[in-house]
Structures are given as structure tokens and as C-alpha cells.
Amino acid sequence: MDSKLYIYNTLSREKEIFIPIHPKHVGLYVCGPTVYGDPHLGHARPAITFDLLFRYLTHLGYRVRYVRNITDVGHLENDADEGEDKIAKKARLEELEPMEVVQYYTDRYHQFMDELNVKKPSIEPRASGHIIEQLQVVDTILNKGYAYESNGSVYFDVAKYNNDYHYGKLSGRVIEDLLNATRSLDGQTEKHNSFDFALWKKASPEHIMRWPSRFSDGFPGWHLECSVMSAKYLGDEFDIHGGGMDLLFPHHECEIAQSTIANGKMPAKYWMHNNMITINGQKMGKSLGNFITLEEFFTGSNSLLSMAYSPMTIRFFILQAHYRSTVDFSNEALQASEKGLVRLMDAVNNLNKVKPSNSSSFDVNMFKEKCYAALNDDLNSPVLISHLFEAAKAINSMIAGLMMITADDLEKLKTLVGLFVFDILGLKQTVAETNANNEVLNEVVSLLLKLRGEAKANKDFVTADKIRDELLKIGFVIKDGKDGATWELK
RNA sequence: GGUCGGUUGGCCGAGUGGCUAGGCAGCGGUCUGCAAAACCGCGUACGGCGGUUCGAAUCCGCCACCGACCUCCA
Numbered sequence: 001m002d003s004k005l006y007i008y009n010t011l012s013r014e015k016e017i018f019i020p021i022h023p024k025h026v027g028l029y030v031c032g033p034t035v036y037g038d039p040h041l042g043h044a045r046p047a048i049t050f051d052l053l054f055r056y057l058t059h060l061g062y063r064v065r066y067v068r069n070i071t072d073v074g075h076l077e078n079d080a081d082e083g084e085d086k087i088a089k090k091a092r093l094e095e096l097e098p099m100e101v102v103q104y105y106t107d108r109y110h111q112f113m114d115e116l117n118v119k120k121p122s123i124e125p126r127a128s129g130h131i132i133e134q135l136q137v138v139d140t141i142l143n144k145g146y147a148y149e150s151n152g153s154v155y156f157d158v159a160k161y162n163n164d165y166h167y168g169k170l171s172g173r174v175i176e177d178l179l180n181a182t183r184s185l186d187g188q189t190e191k192h193n194s195f196d197f198a199l200w201k202k203a204s205p206e207h208i209m210r211w212p213s214r215f216s217d218g219f220p221g222w223h224l225e226c227s228v229m230s231a232k233y234l235g236d237e238f239d240i241h242g243g244g245m246d247l248l249f250p251h252h253e254c255e256i257a258q259s260t261i262a263n264g265k266m267p268a269k270y271w272m273h274n275n276m277i278t279i280n281g282q283k284m285g286k287s288l289g290n291f292i293t294l295e296e297f298f299t300g301s302n303s304l305l306s307m308a309y310s311p312m313t314i315r316f317f318i319l320q321a322h323y324r325s326t327v328d329f330s331n332e333a334l335q336a337s338e339k340g341l342v343r344l345m346d347a348v349n350n351l352n353k354v355k356p357s358n359s360s361s362f363d364v365n366m367f368k369e370k371c372y373a374a375l376n377d378d379l380n381s382p383v384l385i386s387h388l389f390e391a392a393k394a395i396n397s398m399i400a401g402l403m404m405i406t407a408d409d410l411e412k413l414k415t416l417v418g419l420f421v422f423d424i425l426g427l428k429q430t431v432a433e434t435n436a437n438n439e440v441l442n443e444v445v446s447l448l449l450k451l452r453g454e455a456k457a458n459k460d461f462v463t464a465d466k467i468r469d470e471l472l473k474i475g476f477v478i479k480d481g482k483d484g485a486t487w488e489l490k
Numbered sequence: 491g492g493u494c495g496g497u498u499g500g501c502c503g504a505g506u507g508g509c510u511a512g513g514c515a516g517c518g519g520u521c522u523g524c525a526a527a528a529c530c531g532c533g534u535a536c537g538g539c540g541g542u543u544c545g546a547a548u549c550c551g552c553c554a555c556c557g558a559c560c561u562c563c564a
Contacts, residue, residue, distance in 0.1 A: 033564075042564045049564095168493095171559080177492050178560070195560095222562080244564035249493090251563095274564070275495090281556065286563050320513075321503060326496080326557075333502045336514035343513080346527085382504050386512035396528055400521090461523060468525085479527045486527090 005060065007240070008324060008378045010248065010271040011170055015378050020239050021269060026062045027238030028054065029230040029268065031247055032124070034071040035105035039112045040291035041277050041314070041329065042244075042284045048315055048426075049274040049323040049379075050242050051118045055424050056375055067233045068121040069226060070109075072102040072128045073209055073219055098209050102128070112294040115311040117426045123233050127225035131211045134220040134228045137262045138199045138213075146261045150190040152202030152216030158195045161257050170256055170271060171249035197254050199224055223254035230255075231263055241268035245275050246285075274323045279304075281328065292329075306331045312427055313338040319381040319425055340389070345429065346488070347392030348421055350399055351414050353486075357404035362394045364409045364416070371420050381425065388420060399481070445476060449485045452478075 005018040020026050030050045033043055050068075057064045096104075113120075127134075138154050141147040146157050161167055162175050178195045202216035203209075210217045230238060236259070243252065252271065259267040276283045284291045292302050300308030309317075317337040321327035367387060374383035391413070397403040405413065421427050448467055455463040468478050475490045 031564075034562080040564090044564085046564050172493060173560075174493080245495095245558070246563060249559060250561090276558070276564075278557075283558065283563090287561090288563090317502090325503080328502075330502080332514080336502055338514095340513045350528095380504080382513095383511070386504070389512055393529085400529055402529065456523075459523075465524080472526095477526075480522065480525085481528080 005056075005376045006378055007270055007272060009269075010273050016270065018239075018270065020062065021237060024061070024063060026057050026064045026240065027234035028057070028064055028066045028240045028242065029226070029234055029238060030066070030068045030121070030241075031226060031243035031251070032068040032070050033105075033109050035102050035109060037105060037286060038293040038295060039105075039109045040284065040286070040293045041297065042286075042291060043109070044112075044116055044294060044314060045277055045318055045323075045327075046242065046244050046274045047113055047118045048116060048318045050272075051426055052319070052323075052379055052381060052424070053240070053242070053272070054119060054121075055426055056379065059419070059424055065123070065234060066121040067123045067125065067230065069229055070102075070106055070124060070126045071225065072099075072106070072126050073131075073225065099128075102126075112298075112311075115298065116294075116315050117311070117428050119426070125229045125233065127220065127229070128209070130225060130228055130232070131220060133232060134224045135200070135213055137224060137228050137258070138215075138220075140262050141199060141258065144261055147199055148192065149215060152218065153190055153198055154200040154215055154221075155191050155196040156199055156221075156254070156257060157192065158197070158257065159193055161261065165257070165260055167257055168253065171253045173249055173253065197221060197223060197250065199258070223251055224258060226251070227255050227258040227262065227267065230267055231259065236263035236267065237265045238268055240270045240272060242272040242274070245273040246283075248273055275326045277318075277329055278326050279329045284329065304331075307335075309334050309338065310430065312430065313341060316341045316385075316425075316427060320385055322378075322380055322382055324378070341427070344385075344388060344392050344421070345427075347395045348417055349488075350395050351410075351417060354395060354398045354405065354410055356407035356410050358406065360405045360409045361403045362391075362398070362405050362409065362413070364405075364412045367391055367413070368416055371416065375424070384420060384425070388417070391417060445471070445487050449478070449487065453484060 006015040007018050008014070009016045028050070030046060033039065050066075054064055054066050110120075138147065141156065142149070142154065146161055147154050148157055158167055158175070167173070167175055175195065198221035200213060200215050200218055201221060202218040207219065209219055211219060230241070241252070241255075256266060259265070276285075278284060279290050279292075282288065282290060292304060294311075294314070296302035296305065297309050297314055298311060300306075313334060317334055318327065320337055320340075367390075370387045371384055374380045374387060377383070394403055395413075398405055448471065452464045452467040455461070455467070471478060471487070476487050477490055479486050479488070
């Protein structure tokens with residue numbers, strides 16, 4: 001528990017030691033997906049980053065309440081008009097209920113997160129399920145004088161807030177600069193200042209998701225849900241707030257302003273932001289249209305992909321970069337990750353083949369220390385992985401008889417490798433590897449390998465190679481070693 | 491235009507003042523009937539220019555290039 005975990009706090013722009021507000025408990029809030037499109041690689045990054053954090057904090061013994069929201073309000077518009085076009089009419093008849101769209105993409109998101117072995121959060125609240133709470137906060141902020149009503153909408157008064165508090169403390173924005181960056185936007189005329197943001201927005205006719213309120217039929221502002229739901233489930237003040245770097249401004253800045261007025265407190269102590277995934281050096285995002293969905297990765301069905309990549313390859317690829325760095329997608333990089341992952345997993349499986357000796361030439365305690373040090377240093381998963389590769393090399397050397405390990409140390413090593421690879425990094429064995437542990441299959445293949453061994457002993461290499469080649473065709477890779485052949489499924 | 495961040499060997503990607511990150515690819519070797527795997531060895535990288543220092547990829551300054559945010563976006 002006295003782990004000395006340091007995390008980089010965007011608020012201070014420094015790594016800070018993590019000390020929970022309530023000992024032994026951690027409140028973690030992460031901005032989840034807006035469910036109006038298929039999940040893509042960009043969605044995988046924060047999910048995996050904060051999954052790693054969730055897993056590690058849990059391992060350290062904290063009771064973690066992890067809240068990750070589903071944004072299902074405010075993005076759906078009805079583009080149908082009153083034209084007589086038959087196709088348009090049919091489209092309208094077959095049109096999906098907004099909640100159908102939400103349900104569909106929520107399910108898709110869950111499906112792909114499961115495949116990536118991302119643990120479910122403790123609570124996954126939906127914005128649409130918290131309209132009443134959001135309206136209550138609108139009232140609170142209005143009553144405190146930091147919001148104004150304008151033509152059925154309610155806006156947060158940023159200028160007033162900035163007089164009394166500090167708008168921009170998270171993002172480093174200066175309000176005067178924001179004024180200079182003015183652009184013409186819809187609804188501008190309703191706002192006192194361009195940087196004011198909506199708490200409640202009156203729905204225009206084409207908006208199909210709408211709720212009644214004393215201001216108008218409308219929907220809550222874009223930033224309000226996170227302030228409301230984090231406070232509801234984690235309290236006015238909680239430990240860690242996470243999300244993508246692109247949400248830093250304005251989303252999180254606005255959240256801070258709202259929560260500060262509504263609850264009188266900074267909502268979160270530590271703010272963590274994962275960086276973007278780039279493609280050809282550019283951010284992969286919905287608006288740029290350069291995203292590759294997770295389904296496309298898993299099936300290889302995208303012209304940018306030279307092959308399909310397994311969920312674990314994607315997970316490992318993301319974990320091989322530090323979460324605050326951009327990570328550039330390329331087929332070459334992904335294939336390198338895939339091969340590396342196979343090498344690592346092979347070594348993990350090889351642990352069972354290691355025979356203990358009387359002494360150890362591998363320092364298990366040092367290995368353990370280095371692994372924890374990497375995680376404690378702002379979740380440095382790439383460094384942790386580099387240590388795991390060193391352990392992999394050591395394991396293979398033990399099998400080759402070049403290194404030794406005592407039975408005690410071997411047990412420790414098995415426990416540690418299992419802990420870091422499976423529990424904390426959240427990697428898992430492929431279906432093929434799981435099949436390889438099937439006893440019946442094991443005996444059948446062993447029988448074939450035994451026959452091949454006999455053929456080899458008789459210098460009948462034609463038969464030996466035939467067995468090997470035929471097995472390879474089915475998907476078995478045969479590896480000859482000092483003490484006979486071993487196999488694995490590709 | 492403003493704010494912030496980045497530029498590391500063939501590719502990806504750690505590293506923040508001196509000590510081999512790691513993975514992939516490549517080359518040489520060991521092992522093997524051959525192959526694969528594994529192991530051993532090799533490459534001697536830090537955008538440019540200047541400064542600080544005994545010593546800088548790492549600190550400071552200037553320049554170049556790239557990106558993020560400023561608008562929905564993970």
C-alpha cells in the first residue's frame with residue numbers, strides 16, 4: 001500500500017506522489033465514449049490506459065471505484081425534412097429510435113472492450129439517465145449567479161467565474177487569448193461571450209433527443225454530465241479524473257468551472273490525460289475520417305491494413321508506448337508488436353519447462369523491484385515490458401541450460417510474471433495457446449512427435465519431415481530442442 | 491494568429507547530466523540431419539546552430555520541421 005506511485009498531474013504539469021483522499025479507497029472517473037459510431041483505435045487507448053491504472057491500483061490493495069460514463073445525449077440529429085422524396089420518406093419510416101442507436105453502439109463498445117480484455121468499470125452511468133440531476137445543477141449554478149438564461153438556453157458565465165476563480169488552471173488557457181480566438185459559431189448571439197458554454201441547450205426542431213425543462217425542451221450541455229455523474233458516484237471531491245488529451249480543453253476546464261461553483265470544490269485531485277494515436281503523423285479521429293475501427297483491425301478489413309491484428313496485439317502495441325506519448329500506427333509497428341508478444345508469451349509458457357537448480361543466476365528480487373519501479377513511475381508500461389523481455393531471455397537461457405534458478409526463485413518468478421503479464425498488463429493467452437493446454441490434444445500431438453523422433457533416430461528424415469510439414473499445415477509449429485521436440489499452435 | 495507538446499539508430503519506442511532500455515527487421519555465430527525456435531555477438535542513434543559544464547540525447551538560447559488544442563472528437 002505504501003507503493004510510492006507517482007502519476008503525472010496535468011494540473012501541476014509534474015509527476016506527483018499519489019496519495020488518496022480517503023486511505024485505501026480510490027475514486028476514479030474517466031470520460032467514456034460518445035456512442036454514435038463504431039469504436040476505433042482511438043477509443044482503445046484511454047480504455048487500456050485507465051484499465052492499466054485500475055488494475056494496478058487494485059493490485060496495490062486499494063478499493064477502487066471506477067466510473068466511466070457513456071455519453072448518449074446531444075449528438076443525434078434528424079436530417080429528414082418535409083420533402084416528398086420517397087426515399088427520404090422510407091428512410092424516415094425505417095429510422096432508428098435514438099436510443100436504438102445508443103444501444104447498438106454501446107453494445108459494440110462493450111464487445112470490443114471485452115476483446116481487448118479491458119475490465120468493466122465499477123459504474124458506467126449514462127448521461128441520458130441523469131437529466132434530472134443535471135437540471136438540478138443548472139439551477140444551483142443559476143442560483144449562485146454564475147449562469148444566465150438566454151432564449152431558452154442556459155450558459156455558464158465564464159467571465160464572472162474567472163473574476164472569482166481561475167478559468168484555465170488546467171489547460172493553461174488565458175481568457176484574453178480566448179477572446180482573440182473568437183470565431184463565429186451557432187448560438188453566438190445568445191452568449192454574452194464566445195467562451196461561455198451551454199449548461200442547457202434549447203433543442204432546435206431537428207434535434208430528436210430532448211427533455212422538458214422550465215427553460216425549454218432541450219438537452220443538457222456538453223460538459224455537464226461528467227460534473228454531475230462524477231459527483232453523484234464519487235463525491236464532490238475524488239482522486240483521479242482521466243480522459244484523452246483532446247478533452248483537456250474545453251471539456252475538462254469547463255467541468256472544473258461547473259463543479260467548482262456547484263459543489264464549491266475542485267472535483268478531482270489528479271488529472272490524467274492520455275495522448276493520441278496518430279496515423280501518418282496525424283491524430284486518428286472521427287472528424288478527420290482517418291480512423292480504423294477495432295472491428296477492422298480484428299478482421300483486417302481496411303485498405304490501410306496489410307493483415308488482421310488480434311486484440312492482444314493491439315493491446316500490447318498500445319502498452320508498448322507510454323500513455324502520455326503519441327503512438328504512431330503503422331503495419332510495420334503492429335507486426336513488430338505481434339512478434340514481440342509471441343516471444344513474450346512463449347517465454348511465459350516456457351516457465352513450466354524450467355528445471356530448478358541449486359543456485360540462481362537470475363536476480364528475481366531485482367527483477368521485481370525494477371518492474372514495480374517502472375509502474376510507479378507514472379505507469380511506465382514500456383519500461384515494464386522491457387524488463388519482462390529481459391526475464392523472457394533469462395527463462396529461455398534457463399531452458400538452454402545457460403542460466404540457473406532455484407526452486408524457490410522459480411516459484412517467485414512464475415508468480416511475478418503472471419502478476420505483471422496477466423493481472424496488471426491485462427494480456428491474455430490466445431485461443432491457440434489455450435488449446436495447447438488441452439490435455440487430449442497434447443497427448444495426440446505428443447504421440448506424433450514421438451513417432452517423428454523415432455523416424456529421426458532411424459535417419460528416416462523423409463518421414464520425420466513429413467510429420468513436421470503436415471503438422472505445420474494444420475497450424476502446429478514444431479520446435480526441436482535438446483530434450484526432444486515441443487510444439488505450439490499458430 | 492494564440493497556447494502547449496514533440497523531433498532518438500532501417501522501423502517502433504524508453505530514457506533527462508557520465509553507467510548496453512526493450513521489441514521488430516538486418517548481419518555473423520552456436521545448436522540442429524535440415525529448417526524453425528532458442529542462445530551468443532554486431533550495428534555505436536539522439537533535428538540544426540550556439541551556449542553552460544570536466545562531461546549533454548538529457549540543461550539554456552535561437553532556428554527549422556511536425557503535431558495537438560483553440561469547434562464535435564479518446
